[in-house]
Amino acid sequence: MNKTVFIAGASSGIGKSLAELYASSGANLQIASRNVDELNSIATELKSKYKISVEVYRIDVSNYQSIQDLSKQLIQVPDIVICSIGYLGIDTRDFLNVSEIHQIFATNAEGSIGLINVFAALFKKSGKGIIVGISSIAGDRGKSKNLFYSSAKAAFTSYLDGLRNELYHHNVHVITVKPGYVDTPMTKGLSLPSSLIISSERAALLIKKAIDHKRNIVYVPSKWRFVIWVINSLPEYFYKKINWK
Ligand SMILES: NC(=O)c1ccc[n+]([C@@H]2O[C@H](COP(=O)([O-])OP(=O)(O)OC[C@H]3O[C@@H](n4cnc5c(N)ncnc54)[C@H](OP(=O)(O)O)[C@@H]3O)[C@@H](O)[C@H]2O)c1
Numbered sequence: 001m002n003k004t005v006f007i008a009g010a011s012s013g014i015g016k017s018l019a020e021l022y023a024s025s026g027a028n029l030q031i032a033s034r035n036v037d038e039l040n041s042i043a044t045e046l047k048s049k050y051k052i053s054v055e056v057y058r059i060d061v062s063n064y065q066s067i068q069d070l071s072k073q074l075i076q077v078p079d080i081v082i083c084s085i086g087y088l089g090i091d092t093r094d095f096l097n098v099s100e101i102h103q104i105f106a107t108n109a110e111g112s113i114g115l116i117n118v119f120a121a122l123f124k125k126s127g128k129g130i131i132v133g134i135s136s137i138a139g140d141r142g143k144s145k146n147l148f149y150s151s152a153k154a155a156f157t158s159y160l161d162g163l164r165n166e167l168y169h170h171n172v173h174v175i176t177v178k179p180g181y182v183d184t185p186m187t188k189g190l191s192l193p194s195s196l197i198i199s200s201e202r203a204a205l206l207i208k209k210a211i212d213h214k215r216n217i218v219y220v221p222s223k224w225r226f227v228i229w230v231i232n233s234l235p236e237y238f239y240k241k242i243n244w245k
Pocket residue numbers: 008009010011012013014015032033034035036059060061062083084085086087107111134135136137138178179180181182183184185186187
């Protein structure tokens with residue numbers, strides 16, 4: 001594979017596993033996040049293991065200037081861009097932690113959208129490219145646990161729906177990925193049903209397969225499509241009484 005893949009959020013979890021998987025298939029990489037030390041160490045390892053090129057970009061998507069700078073720094077336009085950035089945040093159900101709520105939206109919604117917009121503009125101009133947004137099952141129906149994270153992911157999912165519609169007419173494909181529970185630093189310490197958790201390597205494999213097949217919306221793993229269908233079918237008078245994690 002001679003493609004170049006830009007992966008935002010490659011310093012950890014699903015993004016890091018995607019970087020390894022694409023590197024192993026021969027793709028050249030552009031990896032980005034805030035933790036440049038970690039990105040540099042990943043780049044050194046992948047370059048020596050797979051003889052590919054890896055460019056490192058420092059971005060903080062909660063800072064608008066950082067997103068603007070990226071468009072100037074980008075050495076070449078990639079073939080595929082994957083946004084695997086996410087921030088679960090701490091429990092904000094006292095409703096008063098304004099800065100934390102802001103960070104959750106700035107990272108999962110505005111920031112991720114702003115980052116993808118950089119590539120949407122480039123891809124629209126060139127009439128090719130694949131955009132992959134990693135959203136979440138949490139964005140499919142608002143829930144009390146992770147209230148603001150799930151609302152920010154709902155915004156991100158809705159943005160990806162509209163973007164797919166817009167860019168379809170410019171030969172650019174947009175994929176929405178909705179993972180269930182994945183074993184990463186984000187879910188460390190959470191009490192989740194072990195039978196529903198998958199590794200980040202498995203998630204990366206399923207995501208790459210969805211990209212290879214140019215899917216539109218993919219649940220990772222696919223059984224979540226049924227689970228979410230059931231959850232979305234619950235009448236509100238009942239749904240409001242349950243407390244799903
Ligand atoms: N794990 C799950 O169960 C699960 C379930 C559903 C959806 N997801 C979604 O899957 C994606 C990957 O999550 P993960 O589980 O792999 O989490 P993770 O291990 O915590 O990785 C999150 C990534 O986001 C980057 N990031 C966070 N804030 C950033 C910012 N302001 N600017 C730039 N980069 C930032 C982090 O890099 P730095 O710290 O280096 O900046 C890190 O690389 C996210 O979109 C997440 O919401 C995960």
